[in-house]
Amino acid sequence: MRMLRRLLLxxxxxxxxxxxxxxxxxxxxxxxxxxxxxxxxxxxxxAEAVERIRRQLGLDRSIPEQLLVxxxxxxxxxxxxxxxxxxxxxxxxxxxxxxxxxLTLVAFAMTIPIGIVxxxxxxxxxxxxxDSAVMxxxxxxxxxxxxxxxxxxxxxxxxxxxxxxxxxYVPLSEGVWPWLRALIQPAxxxxxxxxxxxxxxxxxxxxxxxxQDYIRTARAKGVxxxxxIAKHAFRNTLIPVVTTTGIILSLLMGGSVVxxxxxxxxxxxxxxxxxxxxxxxxxxxxxxxxLAFLFVAINxxxxxxxxxVDPRVRYD
Amino acid sequence: xTEAPAEFLAPRRRFQVLRRLARHRSFRIGFVIVVLLTLAAxxxxxxxxxxxxxxxxxxRFRPPQEAYWFGTDNFGxxxxxxxxxxxxxxxxxxxxxxxxxxxxxxxxxxVSAQFRRLDAMIMRLMDGLMAFPAIILAIGLAAAMGPNxxxxxxALSVAYIPRTARIVxxxxxxxxxxxxxxxxxxxxxxxxxxxxxxxxxNCMGPLLVQxxxxxxxxxxxxxxxxxxxxxxxxxxxSWGNIIAEGRDQAVxxxxxMFFPGLAISLATLGxxxxxxxxxDVLDPRLKVET
Numbered sequence: 001m002r003m004l005r006r007l008l009l010x011x012x013x014x015x016x017x018x019x020x021x022x023x024x025x026x027x028x029x030x031x032x033x034x035x036x037x038x039x040x041x042x043x044x045x046x047a048e049a050v051e052r053i054r055r056q057l058g059l060d061r062s063i064p065e066q067l068l069v070x071x072x073x074x075x076x077x078x079x080x081x082x083x084x085x086x087x088x089x090x091x092x093x094x095x096x097x098x099x100x101x102x103l104t105l106v107a108f109a110m111t112i113p114i115g116i117v118x119x120x121x122x123x124x125x126x127x128x129x130x131d132s133a134v135m136x137x138x139x140x141x142x143x144x145x146x147x148x149x150x151x152x153x154x155x156x157x158x159x160x161x162x163x164x165x166x167x168x169y170v171p172l173s174e175g176v177w178p179w180l181r182a183l184i185q186p187a188x189x190x191x192x193x194x195x196x197x198x199x200x201x202x203x204x205x206x207x208x209x210x211x212q213d214y215i216r217t218a219r220a221k222g223v224x225x226x227x228x229i230a231k232h233a234f235r236n237t238l239i240p241v242v243t244t245t246g247i248i249l250s251l252l253m254g255g256s257v258v259x260x261x262x263x264x265x266x267x268x269x270x271x272x273x274x275x276x277x278x279x280x281x282x283x284x285x286x287x288x289x290x291l292a293f294l295f296v297a298i299n300x301x302x303x304x305x306x307x308x309v310d311p312r313v314r315y316d
Numbered sequence: 317x318t319e320a321p322a323e324f325l326a327p328r329r330r331f332q333v334l335r336r337l338a339r340h341r342s343f344r345i346g347f348v349i350v351v352l353l354t355l356a357a358x359x360x361x362x363x364x365x366x367x368x369x370x371x372x373x374x375x376r377f378r379p380p381q382e383a384y385w386f387g388t389d390n391f392g393x394x395x396x397x398x399x400x401x402x403x404x405x406x407x408x409x410x411x412x413x414x415x416x417x418x419x420x421x422x423x424x425x426x427v428s429a430q431f432r433r434l435d436a437m438i439m440r441l442m443d444g445l446m447a448f449p450a451i452i453l454a455i456g457l458a459a460a461m462g463p464n465x466x467x468x469x470x471a472l473s474v475a476y477i478p479r480t481a482r483i484v485x486x487x488x489x490x491x492x493x494x495x496x497x498x499x500x501x502x503x504x505x506x507x508x509x510x511x512x513x514x515x516x517x518n519c520m521g522p523l524l525v526q527x528x529x530x531x532x533x534x535x536x537x538x539x540x541x542x543x544x545x546x547x548x549x550x551x552x553x554s555w556g557n558i559i560a561e562g563r564d565q566a567v568x569x570x571x572x573m574f575f576p577g578l579a580i581s582l583a584t585l586g587x588x589x590x591x592x593x594x595x596d597v598l599d600p601r602l603k604v605e606t
Contacts, residue, residue, distance in 0.1 A: 020444030031460040139592075143532070143585040145539050148559055148577030151566050159567055254451035258540045272452065273544050276459040288456045292447040299447075 003307075010303055014296055021296065025289035026070045029281055030063070040083065040279050053083065057282065079286035084278050089286030092271060099169050099267035102179065103259065104252045106187035111194040111248060116241060118195070119202025123210060124229060134199060141196025146255055150189035150262045157185060167264040186263045190255050194248050198241065205240040209233045239310045246302040250295055336597045343593020349586030353579075357403035366397040368553045377569050387571035389562060395572055398553040399579050405465070405554045406535050406583060412469035413476065413534035414527045420473065421480025422523060426511055428481070429488035439485070442478035450475040451537055455546055463549050472537055476530045483526050487519040521598035528591035532584045539580050555580045 032039045037054035054060050058069055073080070079089040122134040158166035170182040209215065210233060218228045257269030268287065275283035337343050356363060371391040378388040386395035424442065428435045445453070454475040461467030491497060497514050505513070541547040542556025550557050555576040562572030
């Protein structure tokens with residue numbers, strides 16, 4: 001009952017955010033310099049083509065009217081239609097999402113254990129060479145551009161050694177191993193930054209916890225050091241980690257745009273970049289909005305997990 | 317300096333802060349890297365005698381050697397020269413994004429903290445912006461506003477404003493409840509005066525720390541956007557552009573894409589080290605023990 005009330009309260013808080021996101025995405029189209037219809041039609045288009053696009057996108061109406069139409073369509077689950085492929089935004093997303101979701105989730109599955117283990121180890125061996133090495137690796141991870149290290153990695157592992165495919169995506173339906181083999185390299189490159197980010201976070205969280213009285217008590221009563229960390233410190237270390245899950249997923253999704261480009265993977269990132277390069281702005285607008293909605297939902301779930309990990313959190 | 321009531325900026329404290337920063341190892345390393353890169357960017361025409369965009373067919377694809385430290389690319393352009401001029405572009409964009417998102421984010425955060433009736437509205441707007449993955453939002457905005465440095469700075473700033481606003485708001489909300497602010501309010505100080513004399517100076521520490529990290533993110537993001545073809549259009553020597561152009565020759569002429577990537581890493585590393593140092597010294601709440 002209490003959980004349900006908390007859930008409803010949190011859902012209520014998400015509604016204004018969803019509205020704001022929808023309005024922001026609407027105005028994206030109106031940032032285009034000059035006449036949006038002319039920009040979308042391209043420099044070579046005749047007056048007739050411009051008029052057609054203007055009518056097609058409803059740009060001939062007043063802005064408040066357009067906004068209402070936009071929101072009305074959204075309420076019906078219509079995120080717009082590509083002007084290039086005559087395909088709905090949601091359909092295009094549904095086609096591309098498996099690629100990006102696979103990439104993001106495999107990268108996420110690499111980030112969480114590696115980041116946490118490195119961070120906790122650095123804290124446990126504070127001020128030793130382990131700590132310095134982990135922190136140096138983490139610092140390099142958050143400083144090196146992912147697409148650059150990805151290209152270098154392709155030269156080493158795909159071109160020179162021939163161990164992994166240099167590009168492309170294999171659907172999961174063709175088997176787990178081919179799917180994973182195509183994903184290992186891009187996902188690892190995508191995870192680098194996040195692992196550094198998470199290791200730093202997990203280290204400081206663990207250090208904070210290790211200073212607490214109850215840890216001293218556990219040690220004083222003779223609990224072994226590893227047991228102290230595993231049983232007593234770890235759960236509290238998880239709290240800030242769970243909080244950052246939403247941020248990490250968001251960073252992974254953003255990073256996948258660039259990584260998909262390097263590895264020629266037909267995912268959502270490539271969809272957005274291609275839409276931009278072909279001036280398919282309704283597609284850009286709709287995709288951005290759908291992603292934002294996705295992250296409102298993800299953050300909602302993170303909050304719910306958060307209340308479960310940390311019973312002290314209350315939303316009232 | 318009788319005009320500086322906030323403890324943080326009081327002259328003696330300021331001196332102590334500088335001294336502690338000077339003793340902080342990672343701050344020192346970061347500071348040296350950033351200063352050297354800045355000098356290299358400013359004095360680029362004095363360091364190299366080449367033109368970053370001049371094409372010379374006779375010296376295409378030269379590997380690194382004495383005359384061309386980082387080699388030459390497929391158009392015979394000197395990669396070292398292009399990296400130097402690329403530093404101008406990248407550092408300008410990093411600084412621009414840090415300043416713009418800093419000013420707007422601070423304004424939004426302070427107004428939220430001081431004028432509680434606007435708080436919900438501003439923060440929902442920030443939540444809305446934050447729902448978009450930062451780099452994807454920047455890509456969309458930059459694409460809509462056209463491929464030039466100005467729109468790139470605005471696009472990246474918009475993406476980083478919400479985080480800055482939240483940090484400033486959180487600090488200001490804490491300071492606001494302190495007794496000396498109450499005292500100022502009771503003695504009739506206006507909201508503006510409270511903001512200017514008390515809230516702002518006390519938010520400076522966390523704000524400065526955040527902005528060094530924004531600077532670092534902006535350098536990485538600019539490179540990524542240029543790589544995707546949504547940055548300053550080629551032949552502008554941006555670090556991301558050079559990598560994108562050198563990518564097709566990455567196997568045979570590795571030096572074209574290798575050195576600009578190193579430059580990006582160095583610049584970002586420098587800002588991150590600087591930020592770590594500032595955080596340890598200025599923002600004890602976030603202190604990561606070393």
